[in-house]
Amino acid sequence: AQKVTQAQTEISVVEKEDVTLDCVYETRDTTYYLFWYKQPPSGELVFLIRRNSFDEQNEISGRYSWNFQKSTSSFNFTITASQVVDSAVYFCALSEANTGNQFYFGTGTSLTVIP
């Protein structure tokens, strides 16, 4: 069973628009961690954020914000006022406490920001 689902395969927005990337996860663990990574064309996965299952506080970092809702098993990522440099593939990942920090990645959402 897919532990992390990113239903949006590709998204295109015009520069300065806001965009939300969806992530739905599945786990039976009570202790788990959620991550977002960015993969630019260079190929390297860049860490963006980590959230643990006991902290549902939303987080904002500059133009990035994350909305964690345990009730819907979602961990969505919003980019405000998108820029061309935001164009990349974004991956949501889940790590469960009882599986030694193995990351289960979603299939990714390819974001294109059009100037």
Place this chain on the structure above:
Amino acid sequence: EAGVAQSPRYKIIEKRQSVAFWCNPISGHATLYWYQQILGQGPKLLIQFQNNGVVDDSQLPKDRFSAERLKGVDSTLKIQPAKLEDSAVYLCASSSSLGPFEAFFGQGTRLTVV
């Protein structure tokens, strides 16, 4: 701080040939991972090391893939013999310890098997 180094960046081989990838993690990072990323998919864990011991290799096709991490630092991943379906990007990552710490990824090795 230097990041995770991987080589080569690109490799093209014929099926049934062998190939090896090298990874140098961030200094001091005890946990090292190898992931396979097939085009259009998310990375899939192949093997995870803690120092020089294997933590998880349940998804490593052991009939053709092997990996080692001698002295708990550098690691090599080998495929022998390669199949067409092994065409993918092989990503190495490291984290400071075993636990829910963020992993830092290298740029990967893009393997094409023809």
